[in-house]
Amino acid sequence: GEDVEQSLFLSVREGDSSVINCTYTDSSSTYLYWYKQEPGAGLQLLTYIFSNMDMKQDQRLTVLLNKKDKHLSLRIADTQTGDSAIYFCAERGDSGAGSYQLTFGKGTKLSVIP
Amino acid sequence: SAVISQKPSRDICQRGTSLTIQCQVDSQVTMMFWYRQQPGQSLTLIATANQGSEATYESGFVIDKFPISRPNLTFSTLTVSNMSPEDSSIYLCSVQGAGTEAFFGQGTRLTVV
Numbered sequence: 001g002e003d004v005e006q007s008l009f010l011s012v013r014e015g016d017s018s019v020i021n022c023t024y025t026d027s028s029s030t031y032l033y034w035y036k037q038e039p040g041a042g043l044q045l046l047t048y049i050f051s052n053m054d055m056k057q058d059q060r061l062t063v064l065l066n067k068k069d070k071h072l073s074l075r076i077a078d079t080q081t082g083d084s085a086i087y088f089c090a091e092r093g094d095s096g097a098g099s100y101q102l103t104f105g106k107g108t109k110l111s112v113i114p
Numbered sequence: 115s116a117v118i119s120q121k122p123s124r125d126i127c128q129r130g131t132s133l134t135i136q137c138q139v140d141s142q143v144t145m146m147f148w149y150r151q152q153p154g155q156s157l158t159l160i161a162t163a164n165q166g167s168e169a170t171y172e173s174g175f176v177i178d179k180f181p182i183s184r185p186n187l188t189f190s191t192l193t194v195s196n197m198s199p200e201d202s203s204i205y206l207c208s209v210q211g212a213g214t215e216a217f218f219g220q221g222t223r224l225t226v227v
Contacts, residue, residue, distance in 0.1 A: 031214050033216065040223070042206060043157075043206065045216065101162060102216055104158075
């Protein structure tokens with residue numbers, strides 16, 4: 001089945017850039033998503049990218065997609081302590097049956113050091 | 115964006131009992147899903163809640179354990195039946211409308227003692 005892999009931990013200093021990486025196996029992925037989960041909270045959709053794009057920028061967030069290598073990254077510029085959370089990468093395949101469930105990675109815990 | 119309200123936000127339940135979780139969306143949505151997030155783990159899809167018909171369950175999940183209702187396009191319930199400590203998880207409702215964005219509720223944190 002489809003698989004999504006992420007590194008489990010990332011530690012950065014406040015003000016630096018964070019780069020969270022993700023790889024996936026489903027070649028039929030149509031959309032790829034990044035979610036943020038703070039302690040005790042649900043998932044907040046940060047951004048998503050369509051599979052025919054290679055970059056998307058939204059304020060401090062930049063998503064890069066290398067479809068050939070099935071590699072996705074999320075860059076957070078000027079990382080703040082409030083960015084400390086778990087970040088999940090997810091992909092939406094296209095089964096052709098109209099089903100759009102997401103497959104998630106295990107999440108990357110970002111720790112921001114003041 | 116869709117606003118999703120999940121109730122309850124958390125509960126502590128005795129083993130052998132059942133808990134019904136409600137998911138209310140502020141707009142009509144085509145697709146609704148239920149996920150489970152076990153402690154320290156990622157999200158696993160339980161089932162797709164189909165309006166007007168039986169839910170579609172993923173491998174490892176069965177209707178007797180996780181009955182789901184979806185009476186209309188804005189509401190769904192998930193019941194966790196005959197609970198055991200292994201059912202202690204966060205349960206999340208997710209919706210996807212006609213667009214590409216997939217939104218999640220705040221989750222229900224369930225502890226079974």
